[in-house]
Structures are given as structure tokens and as C-alpha cells.
Amino acid sequence: MAQHLWPVTGRRSPGVMARLRHVEPSIGIWILLVVVLAFLIVNPLSRLLLSSLQDPGSGQFTLANFAAAYGQPRYLAALRNSLVLGVSVTALCIVTAVPMAWAVSRTDMPGKTLVGVLTFGAFLTPPYLGALAWILLAGPNAGWLNAAIVAVTGAEKGIFNIFSFPGLVFIIAIYSYPYIFVFTTAALKTMSSEMEEAANILGAGVWRTTLFITLPLALPAILGGAIITFLEAIALFGSPAMIAIPARYNVVTTQLLEFFSYPVRVEVAAAYVLPLLAVTVLLYLVQQRLIGGRGHVTVTGKGGARTLIALGRLRWVVFGGSMVVCTLSVILPLVVIAQAAFAKTWGTGFHAGNLTLDNFRFILFEHQSASRSIINSLAYAAAAASFALALALAIAYIVQRRLMPFGGVLSFLCLAPFVVPGIVLAIGFYAAYAPQPFALYGTATIMILAFTTRFLPIAYANASAAIRGLNPELEDAVRILGGGRITAIRRVVAPLLKGSLVGAWLLVFIPATRELSTAIFLYGPNTRVMSVMLLGLADEGALEPAAALGLLLLAVIIAIVGIGYALLGREFLARQGE
């Protein structure tokens, strides 16, 4: 049972009124929080379900939306394509990330820190920016790599075409492999090397041990990472929009965009998106089982000093392989984005005559909404981070200190958006708040609220961990010495949590500045954000200004990570990986 903070009334004994004067956080706060969570989470999701079952005109119950959503071969093909895409991306990620994780955590490969940092860079790079870079690199005619092949071999035509299914798989995989890398590394690092030594002592060699002991032990972690990769891949919007649409290859997320183009058919989109939601929830539950709800797999056994596997000459091969992956995902894209951002025309190459700042001038001062989009991105991200964190803190505190009943429900609601793909959330928000009486479509409010909801789980997990690390006796000591709950929060909780809350705020701010899939269905003429703007510029073929905008976005992200790192040190990076 919870500690009672307010007297349980019912019997009117003398002193009840006296005690009532000392009612602490009141039931009012609880109701307020429930209402806010209902607004942010319950209502959008239930509207999504409802509108899939309603006739848009009459509001009558109908299954017609499902018939419309699944009635055309083209729509069904998109579902199948998404599935094939997800599986292919995941497979490609497993074969690259698992050996890399093993090499980084288990062997004497050189340059481990470099590989780690570059992989972290791949994780931070917005996938749609990577897609833009790869259009420049492997566009069918003028792409850098194709041009290089033509120049070297004298062939008539390059061999790469990014606007293809393999291109799409590739472009998604190089930004998704960090999930499997992080999960697998964590498992391998916590695994006791005694388990491997036990196999060694029984006569198993290094390779046998790795194949039959190490990897099977890390399998739950690998699968956990693979599931996350699969879910990310099928819910991704930016890369398919930039690559698959020109390639005339339809996937679920691009199909949803089609439902949203005039005339908007939200009810069909809602019906169409439900399998995506169901698959996500289901796979997420499987993933939680696999990793035991901890965020990483702990394989028991004491850590202790471990011996690294000596690879001999092979270590340079392994290093080279890892660097190829990092080059494709981070180094090459960064180079071409920077080149294009400072180029008059990107295709004419690196020479002084091609250098210009015009693209930045265009973005910042000339384009009617590009500079606005930068301000919007930062402002919405800041507002969403603040709002999400305030909400998460209040709820985490109430839940951890058991101040009010049904804490578990509040906690569940805060974490629920984690299993809702951004695109699904956006459609839910659209269904709930675009119509009267809210009429929020296209406003800053709906953007901020959607971002808040989308990143509430990150804020909640961090706030919860911070409060869990705070011994409740520190607050009890305030209270027994004569201070109320508010004094305890002000004088003890707030000063002690300051550091970790700054970190949590940044952890929401970073993904919010680059968020695309939620924004793309909710923005209006004046509420474009950087991601939406970048996609628009790329769509118009203004690749150099798009690159300039992308570079600015990257600079913002790197600056924030730098601030977080300066304030909190390594711990910040570790939390980012979770």
C-alpha cells in the first residue's frame, strides 16, 4: 500500500480538519497528469482505432476502410515489400554488425575506439541525410562512384544505382547496424571470459569457442538488436521517400503518404497502419523477453580480467572490414555532403572555382521557409524536451515514491509510445486533433505535442532511473525535521537531480531536432522543420542547399552531444546507446 499523504477521511473525528490543512500534493495533480496522458497517448491511439472502423462521413461503424486499405494489389504489394525490406536490412546488419561487435569487444583488433566512435556517428546521422549523401554518391549517372568508375575504366556508364531495391536496403542498413552493434557489444562485454576459458580448458580452440560458446551466449542480445533493426527499417519514412519513390518501389510508409495526399483518407491510412502497430507491439514483447527487460542482456558470471583473442595478421583484415562499413556509413557521406554544401554544382568536383557560401546564404537568408525551419526545429525540440521531461519527472516521482494510486498505469502510459512507430503516432494525432474542435493540424502545438509523446519514453526512462538512484530517506529526513514534501523536492531532490536531468533533456532534444516521420504528416506552411525542409529541397532537386541544411543539422546534433559529453562525460554516450 502507498503511504498516505492525505488523511483518509470518512470518520469525522476531531482533528480531521486540522489534518486536512496539511494535505500535500493533492488529488488535483493526479487528475491533471491523467488528463495530460490521455490527451497525448490514449486519445490519439484510440482515435486511430476508431477512425479505422468508422465511415468518415456518417461516423457509422464500417469495415469499408479495411476493404479499401487491403483491396488493391498495389497496397498489398507495399506490405509485402516492407516485409522483404525489413528482413533484408536486418540480415545485412547482422552479418556486418556481429563480427564488428565481436572484434571490438573480444579481440586485439587495432583502432577499436575509432570504430566505436564512427559507429556512434552512424547512429547520430539522420537516415534521410545519409540517403541524400548516397544520391550524390551513387546516383545512376552523375553519382561520384559512378563517375569514378567511368573515369578509371573508361566504361560508358557507372554500375551503381541507388534508386533500386538493393540501394534502399543498403542505405537503410548502414544507418541501422549500430543497434545490433550496441546490443551485441554490451552482451559480449558483460559475459564472463571464464565461460570461454572453461571451453578452452576442455580443449576447444579459439574459433570453436567463439562459434559454439561465445556467439550462442550472445544470441539473445543479437536477436534483440535484430528485432529493433527490423522495426526501425519498416517504420522508416525518409529513406524510402527519397529512394523508393523514384525507384517506383512502394512500401508501407510511402503508401501512407499516398493516403495522405489529396484527398486525405485518414480512415484508410488508419486501417492500413494497424498491422504495422500490431507487428511492432508483438516483436517488442518478444524482444523484451529475449533481453529480460534490462536494456541489455546480462550473462551471469563475474567479469574480471579477460584475455583478448590475438588475431595475428588477421587483425588488420578485421580492422579493414570494419572501416569499410564506417566509411560507407559516415566518412564518405560526410565528405560528399560537405562538398555539396560548399559547391556551386556538386557534380563538378573538388576545386577552388566550385567553392561558394551561396548555399548557406540561400538557406539562411533567401529561402522563404528554410531559416524558419531551423528555428522551428530547435524551438519545437526544446519545447518537447522540456514538456516531456517535466511530465516524466512528475510521474516518475509519484510512481517511485508511491504517492498516489495506480502509479503502474501512469508508468505504462508513459512508456507505451515506445512501441508506436512515429508514422502511426502521427496518423493518430491527425485523426484526433486535426478535426474540430481542436483543429490543430499544421500548428506548432500539434508538432510539439506529437514530439513530446514520441519521446516521452526516453524522458521517462531517464527520469525514473535518476529518481531511483535517489535514496528516499534523503527526503524522509527533510520531512521528519519539519519540512513538507515541497520543501524536500525544492531543497533536496531538485539540486541532486540537476545533472542527470540536463542529460535526459539533451537525450530528448537530439532525436527531436531530426525527427521526420511524425512531422511529415502534421506540418503546415509555417511549421516546417529541418527534416521536412531537407526532404522538400531534395525533392525539388536543390541538392546543394539540401546538403547545406543537412550540414547545419549535423552541426547542431554534434554540438549538443558535445555539450552533453562535457557536462556528463562518458555516461552520456552510454545512455544515448540505450
Add this chain to the structure above:
Amino acid sequence: MMPEPTTPDAIRLALHGVGCRFGKVTAVDDVTLELRAGEFVSLLGPSGCGKTTTLRMIAGFIHPTAGTIAMDGEVLSSPSGSQPPQRRNMSMIFQSYAIWPHMTVAQNVAFGVKLRGLNAATVKQKVERILDIVRLRHLAERYPATLSGGQQQRVALARAMVVEPRVLLLDEPLSNLDASLREEMRFEIRRLHDEFRMTSIYVTHDQAEAMVTSHRIAVMNHGRVEQVGTPYAIYNNPKTRFVAGFIGRTNLLEGKAQGRVIRFDGFAADTTLFAFAAELDGDATLSVRPQSIGLAGAAPAPVAGRRMWSIEGTVTQRAYLGEFWDYIVAPLGGNMPLRVSAPPAVDFDVGARVWMSIDPTQVVHVT
């Protein structure tokens, strides 16, 4: 022993039938306990017996589900409502010390006094005085993280006492200290109590701590108070098997009384040996401390005017612990070995035939 209060002070704190349930778990059950002003009472019991829960109910952090808690005649807690902790004028020393890490020693100690709205000069004077008493004046401006465990403990004591609480609550305040510091702090706590005579409740699972510090000890088990009494009474006159076994070591002898004889597994006694003979009927358990049993190599000669209970047996195990021998002696023809503590000079090999002699006045009947 501490001096008993000479005049019977007023009842400061009264618990009547206090109970606390967490869902299906009954953490505290029907606890009744009264403390006079200035009295120091220990709650002693094994882990999980409900000591902390009882203390936190007294502090107002937990709401009792039965019974009442009253201070100076005013009901503070009852199932229908509780005065919040900050209105109780108590203070508490937590097991974790709960010293605020972002405040200096002086700021920690001054916190409660400031909340009472005293002027700055008075606050300063009170803080300095208490820091002198706990010998921490020279560390006043330090942050807690830079202090040793014993020093942190003293900060916690100073912070709790400086507000002159009507009741001081201590939850295993010494359990995080190493053994020698623990011994030192026991006496420190007693010294401070002698100086301020604050009504105190001290939670511990260490009987030596309870015996050094307390006027009275309340022994708890499974959420209930089994016995309340002075350390002397608790040790020498345990009422229950649990109390006898928990406070010091003992032999619990289960037997069956029939007429004038009580039979154990392999030996027996004449019930008229014992002052409590009238109580013995059917199943009964007697408690005999190991050091109350004498050992001899031959049957003891009867002494006029002094009836002894004598049991013949064989030494089955022994260990020399420096200050005494620890023997296990199996009475002949039975399977109920007894533990015997004997002085170093009483030296028998394993297998030796011995006679145990027990002074009947040292035997206690427990339920």
C-alpha cells in the same frame, strides 16, 4: 545499567494495538508499547520482523492499518488518518544516514533549526553547540562525501538532536560501521542520551547494542512484540522460546511433564526442583544457558540445602574459544545434545564420560 528514572515521568509515546499490513503481508501485528519521557527503548529482532515498519509508523511515514499511536496523550496515527511527519516534532536517524550530499556539515545540521524559524544568531549558536558535543566543530564546512563513516554518523546524530525532538527515532544507525567503530558509537549514543535524556526508540538486530544503550528492550518477531523488559529481565527471564534463543545462546529442552517428572529424550528431571513446577503439565520447553551448566568427571556429591539437576552424558564435540570451552554433550541413551560453556581449566576429550550439573534456579520455562 543506566539509572532508572527516579520520578515516574509521564507517558511520552504510546502505541496501542498497532498493526500494519501491506496487501496480504502483515508486517506489524498488534504492537502495544509505552515509553516514558526520557526513556530509551530498543526494538530488537531478526531481519524482516517489522522493526523499521514500526518505527516509520511512529514517524508518520507509514499509516497504521490498526491501532493508535499517541504522543503526550494526543493521537497522531490511527487507521482513519495520520499527522504527517513534519508535524510531529520528532527526528530520526536513518540506516543510510540520509545526509544531504550537496550541503556542508553545518548546513545539514542547521536545516531543521532553520525550518523552525529561529533567527540566524540562535541557529548558529545551536549548530555550534551540537557540533561541539558530537566533536565535529572542525569539520563544519566540509561536504559529507569527504567524511568517514563514523563522522557521517555523528553528523546524522547532530542533525537529529539539534532540533530537540520530543521523540528521537534511530533505525539501525550503526549497521554500516565496522565492528570497533560500532562499539565506540554505542557508548557515544549512550553518552548523548545521558546528556539530553531524549525519549528514544532504537531499532537494531544486534543484542549487544540493545543491551548497552537501552533502559528497556522490546523483542520483536514476525511483526509482534514478544517481550518487553530491562536487558537483565530479557536475558534471565525470557518468556518465549524465541526470546530465549535470540538473546544469547541457550539450550531449549523440549519435554513432557507427567506428575512429578518431566521427561526429555534420554534424561528426566524432578519437577519440584523448579519454582515453576505448578505450571508444568504436558508438553513443556525449558531454557538453560550453556554457561549455567557445570561439567565434572564424576557424579557430583550432594550439597546440603542445595538441590542440583544432574545429567550424565558423553562429550561429542568440543572447540576451544580462548575465553571458554564450547562443548556438545550428549546425555546417555538419548538424542538431545546440550551445549555447555566451561572455563578453560575444565578440559575433557571427545568421548569422555561427564556429569552435567544445573542449578534449577537458572532454568526458565518458556512458551
